[in-house]
Amino acid sequence: MELKKVKGFSLVELIIVVGLLGILILAISSAMLMSIISSNRIRTTTKVKQAGNYAIGQLQTMIRNAKSITSCNSSTYTLTLVNPGGGSTVVDTEIVGSNTFIASNSGTYLTPTDVSVSNFILNCQPDDINPVLVKISFDLTDTLSASQARENPTLHFETSVSIRNE
Numbered sequence: 339m340e341l342k343k344v345k346g347f348s349l350v351e352l353i354i355v356v357g358l359l360g361i362l363i364l365a366i367s368s369a370m371l372m373s374i375i376s377s378n379r380i381r382t383t384t385k386v387k388q389a390g391n392y393a394i395g396q397l398q399t400m401i402r403n404a405k406s407i408t409s410c411n412s413s414t415y416t417l418t419l420v421n422p423g424g425g426s427t428v429v430d431t432e433i434v435g436s437n438t439f440i441a442s443n444s445g446t447y448l449t450p451t452d453v454s455v456s457n458f459i460l461n462c463q464p465d466d467i468n469p470v471l472v473k474i475s476f477d478l479t480d481t482l483s484a485s486q487a488r489e490n491p492t493l494h495f496e497t498s499v500s501i502r503n504e
Contacts, residue, residue, distance in 0.1 A: 390495040393448040410462035
C-alpha cells in the first residue's frame, strides 16, 4: 500500500504560526503605545519648561530694569516695582477658575492659560523694606492633561535677581 503525500500545513503548524503572529503583533502594538505615551510626556514637559523659562525671563527683566522696588511683601508674595518710565508694576499671582497664574497689573499673565502655578514664593533680601535681591521660586503644572497624572509633569523654577538701576 502506497501512502499519498498531502500538500499543505497540518493543524498543529497553523496553530503555532497564528500564536507566534499574535505574540509578535502584541509586542509591536505595546511598543507603539509606549512610544506615543513617551512622546506626549516629552511634549508636555517641553511646553511646561518653555512656559516657566519665559515667566522667569520676564520677571528677571522687570526686576533688573526697575528704577526701584517700592514694596516687597514676602507673606502675600507681591512685588511692586517702579518702571524705567516712572509707572509701577505689581507682580503677584491671580486665581482664575481652577488655575493660578503669575500676573502683573499690566493685564498680562506671565504664564499661559494651560499651565497652573503653585508654591509661588517671593523672598526679598536683605529685608522687605530695602530689597536689593529678590528670590523667586514656583512650580508649574500642565492643566490640559490633568486626567493622566504620569503625563502631567510639575517642574520647579527658581531664580535670584538683583535690581540694577539703584
